[in-house]
Amino acid sequence: MRDPSDLPRSVFADEDGDALHEECGVFGVWAPGRDVARLTYFALRALQHRGQESCGITVNDDGVFSSHKDLGLVNDVFSREVLSRFPEGTMAVGHVRYGTTGATSRRNCQPLAINHQKGKLALAHNGNLSNADILRDKLELAGAIFHTTIDTEIIAYLITQARLKTPSIEDAVSQTMNRLEGAYSLCLMSSAKLVAVRDPQGFRPLCYGKMPDGTWIVASESCALSAVGAEFERDLLPGEILVFTKDGMTSRLEHCHTKPRKSCVFEYIYFARPDSIIDGVSIHAARTRAGEILAVKHPVDADVVIGVPDSGLDAALGYSRASGIPYGIGLIKNKYIGRTFIAPGQENRVDKVRIKLNPIAETVYGKRVVLIDDSIVRGTTSKRITDLIRKAGAKEIHLRISAPPFLHPCYYGTDIDSADHLVAAHHTLEEITKIVGADTLGYLPIESLPALAGNIPCCDACFSGDYPTSIPQNTNKDRFEKKLSESEG
Secondary structure, three states: OOOHHHOOHHHHOOOOOOOOOOOEEEEEEEOOOOOHHHHHHHHHHHOHHHOOOEEEEEEEEOOEEEEEEEEOOHHHHOOHHHHHOOOOOOEEEEEEEOOOOOOOOHHHOOOEEEEEOOEEEEEEEEOOEOOHHHHHHHHHHOOOOOOOOOHHHHHHHHHHHHHOOOOOHHHHHHHHHOOOOEOOEEEEEOOOOEEEEEOOOOOOOOEEEEOOOOOEEEEOOHHHHHHOOOEEEEEOOOOOEEEEEOOEEEEEOOOOOOOOOOEEOHHHHHHOOOOOEEOOEEHHHHHHHHHHHHHHHOOOOOOEEEEOOOOOHHHHHHHHHHHOOOEOOOEEEOOOOOOOOOOOOHHHHHHHHHHHEEEOHHHHOOOEEEEEEOOOOOOHHHHHHHHHHHHOOOOEEEEEEOOOOOOOOOOOOOOOOOHHHOHHHOOOHHHHHHHHOOOEEEEOOHHHHHHHOOOOOEEOHHHHOOOOOOOOOOOOOOHHHOOHHHHOO
16 A cells, blocks of 8 residues: 555645535425525525535515525525515525535526526526436537536426426426436426425435425425424435425325435435434434444443534444443534535635634543544544644544445545545555544444444445446536646546
C-alpha cells in the first residue's frame, strides 16, 4: 500500500468541484385556502439537514406559478419579506439541495418551473439517475437545450415530452418512469394537480401525511410532517405515484414490484434526521443498534463513550449501553454551521470542522475515549476531530465507525462518484488508523447492515460494489463549466 503522503490530493480534497454527488430534500403541499409558502418554509427548515447549498419554493395560485430560489440556507433565502410576496396559493413544492456535482450556481437551484405546450410544471427531485448520461445525450441530439447540469432537468424534459401524447400529467409521469433508472423521489405540480413519485426500487425516502383541515403533505422525511402539524399516513411504496386534486388523493401502482427493492442504507446511518421514521424503521433505533453491534464486534477497555454530533450520538448511546462504558457529552456542535461531509472544497470543509465542533475537556481529559462517528470518507474530517479530542487531554482515542468502509462510488445520490476520493479504497485498516490519528479503529461489519434497516432490502453498493443498476459510463455533468484546458485529453 502507498504511503499516506503519496495518496492523490483528490482523496483529501475536492479541488475540481465535481467529485461529489448530491443529496436533497423535497416537499409538497396541497392546501387551498392556506398560506402554502409559509407551510413549505417551515417544512424545508425541518429538512435543512438534507441540503444546505440552496433551496427554493414554487407556489401555484390557481394555475399561476410564483417561484423564489437561491443559494444559501432556508432561513437566509426566505426572509419575512420574501415570504410575504408569495400569493396564498392552492399548492406548493419546495426543495433543499446539496450539490457539488457541477457548479454551485443559481441555475441548479430547484424546484424547476417550466411552461410547456399543455401547461405548467414545477419539479423537485431527490436522487441521481444512473442512466442520466444516456438520456441527456439522446435529448441533446434531438435538439434539447439544457440550462442546468442536474438530473432534474432531464426528468422535466421527459415528462413534458410524454405529456404531449398523454391525457394527464400522472400518465406522463408513469410513461417517463419507464425510461428512468436509479434514484428519484419527486414532488411535482401541474396547474391543477400535485404529484408525488418514488422510484420502483425505493432508493430515496418519501412519505405523506394529512392535517386536521384536510391539507395533504408530501415530504422526504416524516420530521417535516411533524414540523407543520401533519399526521403521518405512510411511506410511498417503491414505484408508487400519488395524485392530489380537489377531489382527493389517488394512488397508482403500475410500477410497484417491477424491480427489486433497494432502499439506501445510508439514510439509516447518516442522512435522515434521528426523529424520522423511514419505511417503518426508526432512524434513532437503527443508529442505536449500530452502536450496540460495534460494541460487540470491536470491544475496548475505555473510560467514556462520546459521539460526533449529530448522527454519531445515537450510535454512541448504543455502544455505551452494550459495553457498560459510561456515555458522555464530549463534543458540542454549533447548530448554525452546515455539515462538512458534503461541503464543497477542502478549504471550506476544514474551516467548518474547526468552528463547528468544540470539545468538552472535562469529559475526555486523562481518559481512554471511545469516539463514535458515522463514516470515514477522505479521512481529513476524522483526523481533525481526533486532534480536537487529543488536544483536550484524551489519553487514548478508539475510533468506531457506524458504517462499513466506503470502497466504491455511489451513483444514486450519496456523494462519491470516484474511488479516488475514498481513503479506504487505497489504504489498510492500520494505515487509516494512523491517518486519522486514532489508537484503534473499528468499522461496522457489512453483514450487520440488514439489522439497521429492519431487514428491508437495501442498496449497499458504496460498501460492497454490488450495484442494483447498470453503472454509468459518464458522470461528467459539468463539461460545460470546465475551461478548455481542463477538458483536454
